[in-house]
Amino acid sequence: MPNDSDRRNLRPLSLHVPEPRFRPGDVVDFNDFEIPAAGSVDRPAIDADPSAMTGHAYTLVRVLDDEGRAIGPWDPKLSPERLIRMLRHMALTRAYDDRMYRAQRQGKTSFYMKCTGEEATAIGAAYALAGDDMVFPSYRQQGILIARDWPLIDMMYQVYSNKGDRLKGRQMPIMYSARDASFFSISGNLATQYPQAVGFAMASAAKGDTRIAAAWCGEGSTAEGDFHSAMTFASVYRAPVILNVINNQWAISSFSGFAGAEATTFAARAVGYGIAGLRVDGNDALAVYAATEWAAERARNNYGPTLIEHFTYRSEGHSTSDDPTKYRSAEEKVKWPLGDPIARLKQHLILIGAWDEDRQAAMDVEVAEEVRAAQKEAEKLGILADGLKQPFDSMFEDVFEEMPWHLKEQRDQMTAEREAAGI
Numbered sequence: 001m002p003n004d005s006d007r008r009n010l011r012p013l014s015l016h017v018p019e020p021r022f023r024p025g026d027v028v029d030f031n032d033f034e035i036p037a038a039g040s041v042d043r044p045a046i047d048a049d050p051s052a053m054t055g056h057a058y059t060l061v062r063v064l065d066d067e068g069r070a071i072g073p074w075d076p077k078l079s080p081e082r083l084i085r086m087l088r089h090m091a092l093t094r095a096y097d098d099r100m101y102r103a104q105r106q107g108k109t110s111f112y113m114k115c116t117g118e119e120a121t122a123i124g125a126a127y128a129l130a131g132d133d134m135v136f137p138s139y140r141q142q143g144i145l146i147a148r149d150w151p152l153i154d155m156m157y158q159v160y161s162n163k164g165d166r167l168k169g170r171q172m173p174i175m176y177s178a179r180d181a182s183f184f185s186i187s188g189n190l191a192t193q194y195p196q197a198v199g200f201a202m203a204s205a206a207k208g209d210t211r212i213a214a215a216w217c218g219e220g221s222t223a224e225g226d227f228h229s230a231m232t233f234a235s236v237y238r239a240p241v242i243l244n245v246i247n248n249q250w251a252i253s254s255f256s257g258f259a260g261a262e263a264t265t266f267a268a269r270a271v272g273y274g275i276a277g278l279r280v281d282g283n284d285a286l287a288v289y290a291a292t293e294w295a296a297e298r299a300r301n302n303y304g305p306t307l308i309e310h311f312t313y314r315s316e317g318h319s320t321s322d323d324p325t326k327y328r329s330a331e332e333k334v335k336w337p338l339g340d341p342i343a344r345l346k347q348h349l350i351l352i353g354a355w356d357e358d359r360q361a362a363m364d365v366e367v368a369e370e371v372r373a374a375q376k377e378a379e380k381l382g383i384l385a386d387g388l389k390q391p392f393d394s395m396f397e398d399v400f401e402e403m404p405w406h407l408k409e410q411r412d413q414m415t416a417e418r419e420a421a422g423i
């Protein structure tokens with residue numbers, strides 16, 4: 001053991017502090033990205049031993065090639081009609097986001113979050129799951145509700161916290177909850193949905209039920225303890241759950257390196273836990289569908305959980321409270337080597353002769369009109385900017401079947417104080 005005086009000869013310790021490659025104003029060059037060719041990754045049997053498929057955590061499952069052809073063993077071979085429905089749901093999600101973003105900028109609500117560029121990661125997955133499989137999303141999977149044909153107007157009521165809001169204005173805008181769509185309440189506390197999803201899956205299995213669960217979180221959220229405890233439970237009990245990590249490269253202003261992306265992939269987290277891991281091109285709706293379908297079949301047959309990393313890019317700001325021009329190069333979005341998920345599915349449909357530019361243009365007008373009409377209706381029940389739409393003391397209700405004494409006391413105290421203040 002060196003004593004204090006000997007330490008002068010030792011090398012000073014230092015830390016590695018990750019730094020993103022590009023900052024505002026930088027010219028972006030992604031040419032050194034290693035992108036495996038579409039169709040080049042094998043599709044293991046659904047009962048594959050996780051130790052035999054570690055390679056799948058370090059590559060990218062891709063179905064659509066640069067020309068828009070669907071190739072290789074992961075091609076889910078969906079009918080053109082189904083693909084067109086998927087494309088429409090992706091376009092509708094983007095139109096909904098654009099409209100609600102504008103509503104926030106017009107002061108009609110306080111907050112909004114878009115999923116632009118990431119639509120395939122929610123909608124491709126929703127199409128591969130059963131409609132009543134239980135989903136535990138993060139705040140960027142509004143596409144699942146839309147793919148499950150949940151009414152846009154109900155989502156808008158929530159964003160406006162108006163009289164129609166089933167959550168009675170108690171949640172932040174966009175933190176939807178829709179039991180009838182098997183869509184678990186979105187939480188602002190990152191990664192809490194991971195243990196919840198694994199717990200649901202375990203309960204489903206313990207009851208002898210057949211519903212599986214799926215969770216989503218961002219790559220930044222994998223740094224949370226909840227992510228790791230969920231992985232442990234999922235692995236130990238081989239819970240019937242699909243754990244999705246949406247690697248959109250950014251966690252607000254922190255790049256993915258701060259969550260560990262410089263050291264390894266996020267799919268590789270699966271290797272350490274001994275569960276199946278897949279890394280997919282998240283801007284390829286067919287690859288997302290195929291990976292989810294594989295993982296769902298595995299879970300349904302009691303072969304255990306799957307972690308899927310969706311490699312994608314957050315094209316816009318984190319939320320309406322963010323300004324990405326302050327911390328990243330605007331060129332990243334333009335130069336993203338995996339393209340745009342809607343443009344890629346559209347190109348595929350045109351290539352197989354099931355679609356054309358005119359129909360795409362007509363669909364864009366149609367979805368914009370559908371969103372506009374829903375917004376007009378939704379605003380009839382009020383907007384957040386008009387103030388509270390629920391009686392003040394209703395905030396104490398609905399948590400307990402019978403209100404406990406301490407909540408009654410708090411409610412009465414609040415009412416008395418408000419009366420005394422003349423509110």
Ligand SMILES: Cc1ncc(C[n+]2csc(CCOP(=O)(O)OP(=O)(O)O)c2C)c(N)n1
Nearest residue numbers: 140188189190218219220221248250251252
């Ligand atoms: C426990 C917790 N820590 C921090 C935050 C603040 N916060 C909200 S979103 C976010 C970034 C999350 O990034 P990522 O997981 O990559 O998801 P993305 O927003 O990219 O979809 C942070 C740090 C929070 N909501 N909860």
Ligand SMILES: [Mg+2]
Nearest residue numbers: 218219250251
């Ligand atoms: Mg992220």
